[in-house]
Amino acid sequence: MAVTYEPVVTATLGSAATELTVSNIPQTYTDLVVDVFVPPVPVATNIAMYINDNSSGSTECGFVTLFSNGSGVGSQRSYQHPYFAMNYAATANTTYPTAYTLHFFQYARTDVRKSVIIMSSLDYAGSGASELREGMRNNNEAITKLRLNASGQNLPVGTRVSIFGIAKA
Amino acid sequence: MTSDAASVTFSNIPQTYTNLLVKWVTRGTVSQNAYYIYTALNGTAGSTTYGYSSGSAAVGDRSTGYMYVVYTSAGYATTNTFGTGEFTIHNYTGSSAKPITSWSAPETNSATSQAAFWGAGLWNNAAAVTSVLVGASSGNLVAGSSVYLYGIKHA
Amino acid sequence: MIPFLHGVIGTAGAAAGAFESIATVTASGGETALTFSSVPQGYVSLQIRCFSRETWTVAASVQIRMRFNGDAGNTYSFHEVKGNGSSASVQGQASYSNMYCGVSTTANTTASTYGASIIDIHGYASTTRNKTISAFGGGDTGVSSTEYWCAKHTGAWYNTSPVTSITLLPINGFAAGSIFSLYGVKGA
Numbered sequence: 001m002a003v004t005y006e007p008v009v010t011a012t013l014g015s016a017a018t019e020l021t022v023s024n025i026p027q028t029y030t031d032l033v034v035d036v037f038v039p040p041v042p043v044a045t046n047i048a049m050y051i052n053d054n055s056s057g058s059t060e061c062g063f064v065t066l067f068s069n070g071s072g073v074g075s076q077r078s079y080q081h082p083y084f085a086m087n088y089a090a091t092a093n094t095t096y097p098t099a100y101t102l103h104f105f106q107y108a109r110t111d112v113r114k115s116v117i118i119m120s121s122l123d124y125a126g127s128g129a130s131e132l133r134e135g136m137r138n139n140n141e142a143i144t145k146l147r148l149n150a151s152g153q154n155l156p157v158g159t160r161v162s163i164f165g166i167a168k169a
Numbered sequence: 170m171t172s173d174a175a176s177v178t179f180s181n182i183p184q185t186y187t188n189l190l191v192k193w194v195t196r197g198t199v200s201q202n203a204y205y206i207y208t209a210l211n212g213t214a215g216s217t218t219y220g221y222s223s224g225s226a227a228v229g230d231r232s233t234g235y236m237y238v239v240y241t242s243a244g245y246a247t248t249n250t251f252g253t254g255e256f257t258i259h260n261y262t263g264s265s266a267k268p269i270t271s272w273s274a275p276e277t278n279s280a281t282s283q284a285a286f287w288g289a290g291l292w293n294n295a296a297a298v299t300s301v302l303v304g305a306s307s308g309n310l311v312a313g314s315s316v317y318l319y320g321i322k323h324a
Numbered sequence: 325m326i327p328f329l330h331g332v333i334g335t336a337g338a339a340a341g342a343f344e345s346i347a348t349v350t351a352s353g354g355e356t357a358l359t360f361s362s363v364p365q366g367y368v369s370l371q372i373r374c375f376s377r378e379t380w381t382v383a384a385s386v387q388i389r390m391r392f393n394g395d396a397g398n399t400y401s402f403h404e405v406k407g408n409g410s411s412a413s414v415q416g417q418a419s420y421s422n423m424y425c426g427v428s429t430t431a432n433t434t435a436s437t438y439g440a441s442i443i444d445i446h447g448y449a450s451t452t453r454n455k456t457i458s459a460f461g462g463g464d465t466g467v468s469s470t471e472y473w474c475a476k477h478t479g480a481w482y483n484t485s486p487v488t489s490i491t492l493l494p495i496n497g498f499a500a501g502s503i504f505s506l507y508g509v510k511g512a
Contacts, residue, residue: 003341007324037260062466064474066407068220070231077409099259099268105375105440115440121268121289125216126233130289134462134474162323168505169345192369194447222405227412249484250454253446274458274478276401280416284403285478317368317511
């Protein structure tokens with residue numbers, strides 16, 4: 001049995017920026033686990049993950065969400081986006097940090113679409129949400145780059161994307 | 170756990186990882202099919218937003234006094250049945266509040282029991298986490314319950 | 325006090341990591357069951373990572389089913405919270421013949437699209453406890469449709485025997501290229 005779940009790369013913003021990019025992702029694993037930490041943001045905004053060089057005009061991504069907003073459970077689906085949304089029922093917050101875990105399946109293959117599971121922790125001490133999301137990028141490209149984006153706003157100093165690789169037996 | 174206890178605590182946690190992951194298999198003593206299991210960091214509480222099936226509907230709820238993680242099987246659950254779950258404490262050595270991601274499975278052999286929990290929590294404290302408590306919010310965790318702590322280190 | 329840090333996940337190098345790959349099964353197409361046999365007993369928990377598609381042509385997404393140790397009796401329960409993109413619904417079954425645990429796409433969807441699911445089985449090797457599982461998965465294919473959904477599942481097998489085999493079942497057949505990978509998480 002081989003030990004896996006290996007840390008691959010971590011990128012952290014040393015100054016505020018509109019995007020945090022991790023490039024040249026090794027193609028030697030089966031799945032990727034991506035841990036994202038976003039400190040309190042300057043402006044409440046939506047957080048999204050772009051794949052490779054998906055332009056803003058791309059319509060390749062769709063995702064379906066199950067969420068609790070603290071008073072009920074709902075579901076939302078959206079498609080024809082250039083990104084995977086990482087929040088819906090609550091935006092990233094100006095007072096509290098948020099955390100996200102993304103699982104990309106079979107990310108290095110070039111013969112299948114790319115599926116992702118996203119878990120979002122958006123609790124704000126009396127408001128916020130807890131979200132589970134599954135999505136797919138309608139494109140067979142291997143994932144070589146991930147771009148964390150705050151929908152035109154700045155991601156704060158300390159925003160961090162950490163990638164782990166999981167190999168199958 | 171070799172005897173019933175209200176909680177277990179991991180202390181003196183090394184500060185050399187990035188996230189902490191707790192996996193648990195527990196059963197409570199409270200007289201219900203399932204009940205809350207919670208965590209406290211450095212002995213203090215936080216908040217939770219969570220969703221689940223009540224058995225007849227999908228329910229969303231929140232707590233501002235406890236970091237629930239979220240429900241475990243309890244005294245009225247099918248014999249020998251323990252709930253399972255795990256939660257991640259993100260950025261536990263950082264100087265901001267600590268988000269928590271969790272899920273739990275408090276099963277019992279009933280079609281209409283509470284189950285399928287997922288949650289988000291927040292420990293609104295800038296201190297580094299040095300201890301993690303996992304406990305029953307009422308009653309005890311029974312002997313045979315197990316809790317495991319892992320460190321996750323980023324590149 | 326319970327000893328802490330039973331293991332470390334995510335440290336490079338074979339010496340320290342607690343997350344290990346055990347086995348992978350891949351569908352060649354049409355299988356009505358895929359099984360992990362002789363599951364090692366030396367871990368605290370198991371995880372199955374699923375990349376799956378069905379040959380079914382009735383709907384766009386469908387649940388994966390699971391049994392332990394070849395037990396096809398009514399010895400399981402499961403519960404589901406499902407989100408279909410506009411609302412959430414629940415279902416539960418007791419004394420059932422399998423557990424729902426994740427989601428596959430189907431032959432009604434674009435080729436080369438597969439559902440993604442993660443199944444966790446903590447305490448699988450216990451000889452005194454029944455076995456409880458948790459899963460989350462979905463089958464969105466990124467295109468216009470009202471048929472895509474995701475689901476949170478929990479389930480239990482009412483048997484105190486250690487889990488030595490895991491069988492994953494489709495509603496019809498697994499499509500070629502469906503992949504299920506089994507991992508173990510070590511304790512102290």
